[in-house]
Amino acid sequence: SCYKFNTTATDWHTARSNCKRQGDHLVAMETREEFEYIIRLLKDSPAYFSLNWWTAANDIENEAQWVWADVNQPMSSSAAPWASTQPDNLGNREHCGDVVSKYGHKMNDAPCEFQYASICEYNLL
Numbered sequence: 001s002c003y004k005f006n007t008t009a010t011d012w013h014t015a016r017s018n019c020k021r022q023g024d025h026l027v028a029m030e031t032r033e034e035f036e037y038i039i040r041l042l043k044d045s046p047a048y049f050s051l052n053w054w055t056a057a058n059d060i061e062n063e064a065q066w067v068w069a070d071v072n073q074p075m076s077s078s079a080a081p082w083a084s085t086q087p088d089n090l091g092n093r094e095h096c097g098d099v100v101s102k103y104g105h106k107m108n109d110a111p112c113e114f115q116y117a118s119i120c121e122y123n124l125l
């Protein structure tokens with residue numbers, strides 16, 4: 001896969017539709033190798049390092065059942081690990097998954113309306 005890093009902050013649904021409009025989808029990290037590859041790119045870039053990033057992870061349909069949107073796969077925390085104490089569904093309103101810099105670039109659940117950067121994924125055919 002290839003990735004596009006969008007530093008413009010948007011809510012999760014806007015990030016998702018922006019990816020779709022380009023024929024892409026929000027990033028789904030189905031393997032630990034893919035997760036580590038993306039995290040390395042984030043950590044190695046001064047422009048990316050301190051941002052939070054929307055991924056396709058969400059539990060919008062069923063609380064605590066995490067899936068990757070659009071690729072329609074269950075999210076595996078052994079592939080994309082949660083930060084410690086996450087997901088906490090704080091205030092019963094955290095249903096979208098982001099990579100959080102201050103949590104050591106691991107996964108967190110956040111309110112979908114929060115404004116974060118986002119990563120689109122696409123395949124070269």
Ligand SMILES: [Ca+2]
Nearest residue numbers: 059089094095
């Ligand atoms: Ca939730």
Ligand SMILES: [Ca+2]
Nearest residue numbers: 088089109110
């Ligand atoms: Ca959280």
